[in-house]
Amino acid sequence: MSQPSTPLGRPRMPAPGAAAPELRIARLRSHARRLFWSALVLIATAGATAYFYDNLPAPYENWMLLTTAGALVLLLVVIPFFFWLSRTWTITTRRVIERSGPFGANRREISHVRGYAIQLRRGILQRMWGAGTLTLSNGVEPALRLKNVPNAVLVHETLVDQVEVNQILAHRDAQTFGSGSVGP
Numbered sequence: 001m002s003q004p005s006t007p008l009g010r011p012r013m014p015a016p017g018a019a020a021p022e023l024r025i026a027r028l029r030s031h032a033r034r035l036f037w038s039a040l041v042l043i044a045t046a047g048a049t050a051y052f053y054d055n056l057p058a059p060y061e062n063w064m065l066l067t068t069a070g071a072l073v074l075l076l077v078v079i080p081f082f083f084w085l086s087r088t089w090t091i092t093t094r095r096v097i098e099r100s101g102p103f104g105a106n107r108r109e110i111s112h113v114r115g116y117a118i119q120l121r122r123g124i125l126q127r128m129w130g131a132g133t134l135t136l137s138n139g140v141e142p143a144l145r146l147k148n149v150p151n152a153v154l155v156h157e158t159l160v161d162q163v164e165v166n167q168i169l170a171h172r173d174a175q176t177f178g179s180g181s182v183g184p
Helices: 032-052 060-085 124-129 152-176
Strands: 024-028 088-092 095-100 106-111 117-121 131-137 144-150
Touching (some): 024 144, 024 152, 095 144, 117 152, 131 152
Antiparallel strands (some): 131 144
């Protein structure tokens, strides 16, 4: 289900003072190219295990071969995959949420309404893959770094738009309800 939009393609703004629902814009993980070496180890281990199985002189060496292959896959493939899988960034219409650790144990948020500076850094390899590192800093809390985000330029533009829209809504609501004004 999509929201009705204005002719410029942005969603309609809620009425002043009305609670706007928080909608998820994107859920991101770091670029999957980080798992390149893990995939290479998995392919090499599978190939070497298949080649050497039953070609070793003693039968107990097959057991040792399978144990070594299993340990390599666990340490160099499965564990890095779970580390990669355990860190997510969620961008909503109100905030950016970082979850990291097993089962989302660590969580950080930064609100669009408060505003923040957005810095985009892209190395040569990141440019080739369309990735980048975004640093969100509001000057009060430690900076939130989104490392190796895919489609970094699009994510940067989305964050800029969300900060702008949220600050416009907050300013409009403050003006509508006369923040700080004293009645007669």
